[in-house]
Structure formats: structure tokens, C-alpha cells
Amino acid sequence: MAGGHHMTQIADARPAAFPPQHRGAQEAAVEDITCLPPGEGAWFTVIVPTRNEQDAVAVLLAQLAQSLVDVRAEVLFVDDSNDDTPQVIRESARRDGLAVRLLHRPAGSRRGGLAGAVVAGLKHARGSWAVVMDGDLQHPPELVARLVGIGESRRLDLVAGTRYDGGGSASGLADGYRRAVSGLANRFTKAMFPRRLARLSDPMSGFFAVRLSALNLETLNPVGFKILLELAVRQPRLQIAEVPFVFGARIAGESKASIREGVRFIRHLLRLRLLMLRRQVRKSSRQSSRIARVRRLAAFGAVGATGIFINTGALWLLSGGGHPHGHYLLAAVLATEASTTWNFVFTELLVFRGPKPGSVTGRGIRFYALNHLALLPRLPLLALLVEAFHANLLVANIITLMLLFLIRFVIADSAIYAMPENLPEIEKQPMRLSFDMTGVRPQPAVGSAVEQTSSSAVATTRNPSTRNQSATARYLPYRYSIDGVVTVGSQVPLKELEYFRAQWLGNDVDLSIRVGPVGGGGPRSRAVMTQHLSPPGITYQEHFGRLGANFRVNIGDKIEVTCSTGLARSPHVLYTNVIEALLRFISVSRGVILLHSACLELDGAGLLLSARTDTGKTGSVLKLLREHGARFLSDDMTIIDSTGRATAFPKPLTISHHTLRAVQTGDLTPAEWRRLKLQSRLHSKEGRDFGLVLAGLNIPIMGVNSLTQRIVPPPKYYVDRLVECNVIRNTVVKNLFVIERGEPQLSEIPFDEAIETLVVNTDDAYGFPPFRQMAPSIVIGADDYAELRRKERQILTQAMANIRVRGLASNTFSWADDIAALLAAEKQGSAPIVSAGSDLEAVAATA
Numbered sequence: 092m093a094g095g096h097h098m099t100q101i102a103d104a105r106p107a108a109f110p111p112q113h114r115g116a117q118e119a120a121v122e123d124i125t126c127l128p129p130g131e132g133a134w135f136t137v138i139v140p141t142r143n144e145q146d147a148v149a150v151l152l153a154q155l156a157q158s159l160v161d162v163r164a165e166v167l168f169v170d171d172s173n174d175d176t177p178q179v180i181r182e183s184a185r186r187d188g189l190a191v192r193l194l195h196r197p198a199g200s201r202r203g204g205l206a207g208a209v210v211a212g213l214k215h216a217r218g219s220w221a222v223v224m225d226g227d228l229q230h231p232p233e234l235v236a237r238l239v240g241i242g243e244s245r246r247l248d249l250v251a252g253t254r255y256d257g258g259g260s261a262s263g264l265a266d267g268y269r270r271a272v273s274g275l276a277n278r279f280t281k282a283m284f285p286r287r288l289a290r291l292s293d294p295m296s297g298f299f300a301v302r303l304s305a306l307n308l309e310t311l312n313p314v315g316f317k318i319l320l321e322l323a324v325r326q327p328r329l330q331i332a333e334v335p336f337v338f339g340a341r342i343a344g345e346s347k348a349s350i351r352e353g354v355r356f357i358r359h360l361l362r363l364r365l366l367m368l369r370r371q372v373r374k375s376s377r378q379s380s381r382i383a384r385v386r387r388l389a390a391f392g393a394v395g396a397t398g399i400f401i402n403t404g405a406l407w408l409l410s411g412g413g414h415p416h417g418h419y420l421l422a423a424v425l426a427t428e429a430s431t432t433w434n435f436v437f438t439e440l441l442v443f444r445g446p447k448p449g450s451v452t453g454r455g456i457r458f459y460a461l462n463h464l465a466l467l468p469r470l471p472l473l474a475l476l477v478e479a480f481h482a483n484l485l486v487a488n489i490i491t492l493m494l495l496f497l498i499r500f501v502i503a504d505s506a507i508y509a510m511p512e513n514l515p516e517i518e519k520q521p522m523r524l525s526f527d528m529t530g531v532r533p534q535p536a537v538g539s540a541v542e543q544t545s546s547s548a549v550a551t552t553r554n555p556s557t558r559n560q561s562a563t564a565r566y567l568p569y570r571y572s573i574d575g576v577v578t579v580g581s582q583v584p585l586k587e588l589e590y591f592r593a594q595w596l597g598n599d600v601d602l603s604i605r606v607g608p609v610g611g612g613g614p615r616s617r618a619v620m621t622q623h624l625s626p627p628g629i630t631y632q633e634h635f636g637r638l639g640a641n642f643r644v645n646i647g648d649k650i651e652v653t654c655s656t657g658l659a660r661s662p663h664v665l666y667t668n669v670i671e672a673l674l675r676f677i678s679v680s681r682g683v684i685l686l687h688s689a690c691l692e693l694d695g696a697g698l699l700l701s702a703r704t705d706t707g708k709t710g711s712v713l714k715l716l717r718e719h720g721a722r723f724l725s726d727d728m729t730i731i732d733s734t735g736r737a738t739a740f741p742k743p744l745t746i747s748h749h750t751l752r753a754v755q756t757g758d759l760t761p762a763e764w765r766r767l768k769l770q771s772r773l774h775s776k777e778g779r780d781f782g783l784v785l786a787g788l789n790i791p792i793m794g795v796n797s798l799t800q801r802i803v804p805p806p807k808y809y810v811d812r813l814v815e816c817n818v819i820r821n822t823v824v825k826n827l828f829v830i831e832r833g834e835p836q837l838s839e840i841p842f843d844e845a846i847e848t849l850v851v852n853t854d855d856a857y858g859f860p861p862f863r864q865m866a867p868s869i870v871i872g873a874d875d876y877a878e879l880r881r882k883e884r885q886i887l888t889q890a891m892a893n894i895r896v897r898g899l900a901s902n903t904f905s906w907a908d909d910i911a912a913l914l915a916a917e918k919q920g921s922a923p924i925v926s927a928g929s930d931l932e933a934v935a936a937t938a
């Protein structure tokens with residue numbers, strides 16, 4: 092039998108197109124039937140496991156060839172057939188012009204069946220990605236390149252096709268019976284690994300793309316059909332996304348799924364579960380104190396003892412007085428149902444009283460699974476005791492229960508009730524990512540059998556963007572024109588855009604915001620961000636179906652946002668998380684940028700202030716306005732064109748705790764003042780840091796945000812409410828100061844470094860989920876996210892050409908005074924060129 096390692100060596104040592112008839116019967120080698128043009132490496136390898144698929148592979152290859160035109164891909168068949176499949180593959184490969192390789196595993200060296208074939212394929216794959224798909228056209232060939240494209244562009248490791256989410260469907264499974272079995276097995280499997288499989292709705296899918304460098308092939312040891320399950324459980328660090336697809340009908344031949352495969356699957360699942368269990372037991376024995384464990388053991392024992400009463404009582408009733416006639420084993424099973432329910436309730440209430448991991452249902456499933464697994468050794472033992480030793484049925488039953496008691500405790504204690512092990516990578520990906528291919532045009536069909544498959548390969552579910560809306564549902568009462576660059580219409584008043592109010596605009600705006608139902612279905616275990624490919628758009632759905640703070644963005648000539656009522660009730664959250672992010676990129680497509688910086692005009696020259704959040708920017712702005720006669724353009728986001736001209740964007744200012752000193756008591760009523768003190772605390776840096784921690788967890792973050800903001804609205808005031816000042820429309824920027832806390836210092840910032848800092852500071856403002864997950868899906872016109880970012884940087888670079896950038900550190904909040912003094916001195920021409928580290932006091936004195 093050829094081991095995987097051995098095979099690799101043979102394949103590499105032999106010339107590329109080794110004639111198949113010379114291959115030794117025992118040593119399976121990869122045969123290069125057709126190759127990519129010389130010098131071209133493969134981007135990805137399509138791995139197709141086949142077993143007696145002679146009637147399907149020709150069509151599969153033809154379809155793959157069509158959808159992989161101009162793609163540097165190779166197809167690798169790992170074949171365990173006894174029919175003519177290899178021959179058909181060779182003939183079709185030469186006809187279709189695809190690079191095709193074949194690893195035919197002769198009878199006797201077909202280790203691991205389907206999963207073993209996939210692992211062998213992964214070992215021989217030459218691309219940087221591999222796509223695994225079935226050979227019977229149940230997996231749509233037109234999605235193959237897309238899976239890799241998504242993975243590559245989004246920097247993911249695994250992109251899995253799913254039949255159980257979004258527009259996916261398992262309709263191609265042979266019959267209702269198989270669909271039901273598959274659905275149940277899916278639920279059961281997910282319940283066994285609630286965290287590791289949280290990001291996969293279809294861990295049994297046989298259709299997925301994986302980044303080869305992210306895989307550790309040595310640790311994989313799958314049995315049967317379920318290689319994806321094995322990957323996801325063993326390698327929880329993989330970054331994952333899903334693509335719903337319609338599992339088509341088999342094109343020819345028959346499924347190899349069988350009762351035998353079902354048994355192998357259960358064996359595989361058990362083995363994986365035991366492996367993880369061993370790790371958990373080892374870990375929890377390191378973590379929890381011995382005394383605490385003994386206490387839990389005692390409590391578990393006490394509950395178990397009452398459970399034995401229940402079990403014995405039930406068995407006595409069911410077996411008609413404890414006599415081993417008739418179906419006493421069945422009676423023992425039923426008695427277990429009763430006592431398991433009893434035990435579960437009291438274990439939940441009395442034994443593990445602290446915080447518990449996961450949901451009651453999830454723990455329930457695992458608890459029941461455990462007690463039923465315990466039946467496997469218990470029933471034969473019971474039969475043995477009763478039949479061979481003529482033991483009393485009730486006594487024998489008690490013996491079997493006691494024997495398994497300790498094992499049951501250890502498992503419950505370390506696997507069901509232990510707080511989840513720390514899997515930071517899963518925490519970092521608290522949202523599921525999904526890519527909706529609905530409406531993506533399938534490749535033109537070749538032959539009638541194919542036509543049928545390819546039309547079913549893509550679901551034609553209703554398209555949300557074209558749903559009919561009544562006239563009132565379409566009306567946009569609030570309209571804004573952002574300096575003529577972008578027009579916005581909204582059904583929700585947007586305080587942030589108040590300054591740009593433009594009621595003369597019609598409904599035909601660049602960006603529309605409407606309120607309506609978004610999302611649906613029941614509660615889900617994780618928020619999901621879905622990117623729709625055609626028509627392009629994004630949907631964000633939270634845990635509680637329609638009740639969540641969900642939104643949908645349709646991206647066409649015009650951008651249409653629909654937000655759920657929950658989100659519409661906090662327009663501020665809607666604005667900062669969704670609308671401003673979109674404005675940022677629409678602006679870029681119009682040749683201007685939204686720079687995260689404050690802008691003032693001082694002595695007739697434009698001045699930008701940039702800083703990390705919560706440095707003291709707003710306070711400095713207020714001080715410059717109040718004490719140095721500056722004029723106001725913006726506090727947070729400034730519109731800048733490529734010539735360095737800035738346009739006002741006066742949003743309400745957020746008053747954080749340390750900004751309070753710049754606000755004078757007389758400006759606000761006493762009630763406002765008291766409220767402000769409280770609000771500014773909640774919405775200060777600590778508040779936001781807390782928000783960031785929340786953002787990493789699996790919670791409905793937008794919903795939590797909007798609720799918080801509704802209870803304690805952030806302290807926001809228009810600038811002229813806080814200080815007397817003029818707002819002006821435009822200015823030409825001459826100076827930019829990056830302010831920071833620290834030992835007083837003034838320093839010239841080199842151009843490249845300045846650009847870098849400004850980009851980082853701008854990203855900082857958008858680092859929050861769900862924007863982080865949404866941004867890469869934004870496409871405007873022909874520009875995708877990467878291109879938009881490139882253009883943004885380009886405009887910034889041009890704009891900065893005539894702007895002098897300096898860093899200014901202070902630990903006494905003196906930025907406003909320092910800057911005013913410095914610029915006044917420079918204007919008079921009396922100040923020497925200030926060098927790094929100069930004494931600011933001296934500079935100020937020359938003014």
C-alpha cells in the first residue's frame with residue numbers, strides 16, 4: 092500500500108507525462124494528461140474524487156473547461172474506479188484544453204475512501220489553493236473559480252459551499268429520506284462541536300476551496316465522506332466564509348452514500364469528538380482546583396443517585412416488576428430516557444450553578460447524546476449479567492449505571508459544562524461571512540443533460556432589490572446635498588447631515604435610506620454579513636431575525652440602503668456605521684476624500700488637525716474657535732479635494748469627558764450640563780474600548796449599540812451651541828498638525844509617513860464592526876474596495892503636496908495655544924524654521 096508521503100516522492104521523481112501503462116500496479120502515481128503552458132504555475136487545483144463516474148466526468152470536464160477559460164487552474168482527479176472513468180478522463184482532457192492530472196488508485200491502495208482520496212489530492216495539489224468538488228455535477232462548476240476568488244481577495248483560508256444557508260439548497264439529494272437524514276446529521280454534528288463549527292452552516296459539504304498554505308495535512312485523518320468537518324474541527328484557526336449553492340441532481344450513475352458510509356460517518360464523528368474530549372479533559376484537570384472538582388463530583392453523584400431511583404423505578408414499571416422477560420432491554424432504554432431528563436434538569440440547576448457555556452438546548456443535546464452513548468456498553472453488559480449470571484434485572488441495571496458513573500462525570504464536567512476553551516481566532520471572526528451567488532449567470536450549457544444541471548446550479552430566489560414598493564414607502568422626506576458632491580435622501584432625519592439639508596432635491600438621489608423589513612427567518616447563532624454578487628449588494632443580519640438592527644445596501648448606479656426599524660430608531664448608529672462609510676467611498680469615486688480630521692481657518696489659512704480618537708482634538712478645536720478667532724469647517728470628517736481645498740462638514744460634536752474643560756458652563760442649561768457629565772463618561776474612550784471588546788464577541792453588536800444610544804444618547808451639540816463662531820464653506824489648507832499626548836515636542840513629519848498616519852487615522856474611524864466586515868464588499872461603479880482605497884490614497888497624496896505636516900505633542904492639552912502662537916510667529920516671519928524638539932514655550936514667546 093502506498094503511503095501519502097511515498098506517493099509524493101514517486102510523483103515528483105517521474106517525468107511529467109509518464110505513460111500510464113508503465114505504472115506499477117501497487118504504486119499510484121500522478122499522471123499529467125495535459126499541462127498548463129510552460130512557465131505557468133497553477134493558481135488553484137480542482138480536486139475531484141471519483142469512483143465509477145464514467146458517465147459524468149466528460150460533462151464535468153467540459154463545463155469546467157468553459158468556466159475556467161483564461162484561469163490558471165488544473166484539475167486533479169483522484170480516482171478509485173473499477174469502470175472506464177480513467178479512460179474517459181484522458182480522452183476528454185485532450186479535447187477540452189484544460190490542464191488535467193489523474194491519480195488512479197488501483198484496487199488495494201484506496202486508503203480512506205472518499206476522504207482519503209481528497210487528502211491524497213491535497214497532497215499532490217500544485218496551486219496555492221485547492222477546490223474540492225464531486226465528479227457527478229452535483230456541485231456547480233461555475234462557482235469553482237469564484238470560491239477561490241473570494242478566498243483570495245478577502246484573505247480567507249476556507250470558502251465552503253453550503254446547502255443550508257441563504258439561497259443554498261439540498262434539493263438535489265436523491266429523495267426526501269436522504270434530505271431528512273442529511274439535515275438531521277448536520278444538526279447533530281454542529282451540536283457536537285458548537286464552537287468549532289459555529290461558522291459553518293454545512294460542515295458536511297463536499298464542496299469547498301481551501302488555501303493550501305493554511306493546512307496542516309499531517310494532522311488530518313478523516314474516515315468516510317466528511318473531510319470538511321475534519322478540517323474545521325482540527326484547524327479552528329482557519330478564516331472561513333460560506334457560499335450558498337444549490338446541490339443539483341446527480342447527472343449519471345449512482346450515489347455511493349450508503350448505510351455503510353453512515354456508519355463510517357458516525358465512527359468519524361465519534362473519533363473526532365473523543366480526540367477533542369481528551370484535550371479538554373487534560374486542560375480542565377490543569378485548570379480547575381481539585382477541591383472544586385470533588386465538590387462537583389459529589390453533587391453529580393447525589394443527582395445521579397436520585398437518577399438511579401428514577402431509572403430503577405421506571406424499569407420496574409416497564410418490565411412489569413423487574414423481571415427480565417420480553418423486551419427488557421427496550422425497557423432499559425426507555426428508563427434511561429426518563430432518568431436522563433431528570434438528571435439533566437438537576438445537573439443544570441444544582442451541580443453546575445455558575446455560568447454555563449452555550450445554550451440549554453445545546454447542552455441538552457450533548458447530555459442526551461452522552462447518556463445514550465453510555466447505553467452502548469451498558470446494554471450488552473446488562474444482557475450479560477441477566478442472561479449469563481442470572482442477576483436480578485434491577486440490580487444488574489444499577490451496577491451498569493454505577494460503572495459508567497465516573498466516565499459520565501468526567502465528560503460532563505470537562506466537555507459539556509466546562510467554559511469553552513479559548514479560541515481567539517473564532518472570537519476575531521464573530522460574524523459569519525456569506526457570499527450570495529444568486530443571479531450570477533451560469534455558463535452557457537453544452538448538451539441537454541448539462542442544461543438541466545446548470546440551470547439548477549443557481550437559485551432563482553426572489554431578489555430583494557426589485558420588490559415592489561408603494562409610493563409612500565419610496566418617499567424620502569429628508570434630503571441632503573453634500574457640497575454638491577453626493578446627494579442623499581432619507582426616511583430618517585440625519586442630524587449629522589443637517590448642514591447639507593437640500594429639500595429642493597427630488598427623490599433621485601445618489602444614496603437613499605429607507606426603513607423596511609430586512610432579514611428574516613428565526614433566530615440565528617451568529618450575525619451574518621452577506622455579499623450579493625448580482626445585483627451587487629450587502630446584507631447584514633443579526634441574531635434575532637427581523638427584530639435585529641439589520642440593514643441591506645443595494646449597490647447600483649444609485650446606492651440604496653434599507654434599514655430595519657430597530658436600526659432606524661437610532662439614526663446616529665445608522666449614520667456612523669453604515670451611511671458615513673458609504674459616503675467615504677462615494678466621495679472617492681467623485682474625486683474627493685473624507686479625511687478623518689478637524690478643519691479650521693486661522694488667519695485666512697486652512698488648518699487641519701488629525702489625531703487618534705480621544706486625544707483632545709475636539710477640545711483644541713473649541714479653544715481655537717473661542718480664544719484664537721478661528722473659523723469652523725469641521726470637527727471630525729473634512730471633505731478635501733486633490734488640490735488641498737477643504738469643504739465644511741459640520742456634524743454635531745461629540746463631547747467626551749476631557750473635552751468638558753473646553754466647554755463653558757454658561758453655554759448650556761444646568762440640566763444639559765448635568766446630563767453631559769454623565770453622557771461624556773459613557774461615550775469616552777473607556778466606553779469605546781468596552782465597545783471594542785463587545786465587538787469581538789458573538790453578540791448583536793449593532794442592536795446593542797443602538798439600544799445603548801437610545802438609553803443614553805451620546806452628547807452631541809452643534810458647534811455654535813458650544814462656542815460663538817462662524818462656519819465657513821471652504822478654505823485652502825496650508826498646515827496639518829498631527830496632535831498627540833506626550834512630552835512637548837514639535838517635529839516635521841516626512842511626506843510618506845504623513846500620508847501613512849492620515850490613512851491609519853481615517854481607518855481608525857471605521858475600524859468597528861460591522862463596517863470592518865462590510866467594507867471589503869463595497870463596489871462603486873467599476874471600482875472595488877481595493878481600487879477605491881488606492882484612489883483615496885492618490886487624492887490624499889495630491890492634496891498633501893502643498894500642505895506642511897508637523898507632529899505636535901503635549902501633555903497639558905496646550906495644542907490650541909501652541910499652534911496659534913506658532914502660526915502667528917511664522918506669519919510675521921520672525922520665527923526661524925522650527926526644528927524637531929524645539930522649545931515650544933520659546934516659540935510662543937516670539938509671537
Ligand code: GDD
Pocket residue numbers: 139140141142143144169170171204205208224225226227229273295296297298316317345346347348
Ligand atoms: N476517489 C473516490 N473514492 N471517490 C469517491 C469514493 C471513493 O471511495 N466514493 C465516492 N466518491 C466520489 C464520487 O465519485 C463523487 O464524485 C463524489 O465522491 C461524491 O460521491 P457521491 O456518491 O456522489 O456522494 P453523494 O452525492 O451522496 O454525497 C455528497 O454529499 C455529501 C454530504 O451529504 C458529496 O458531496 C459528499 O462529498 C458530501 O459529503
Ligand code: MN
Pocket residue numbers: 225227229341346
Ligand atoms: Mn453525488
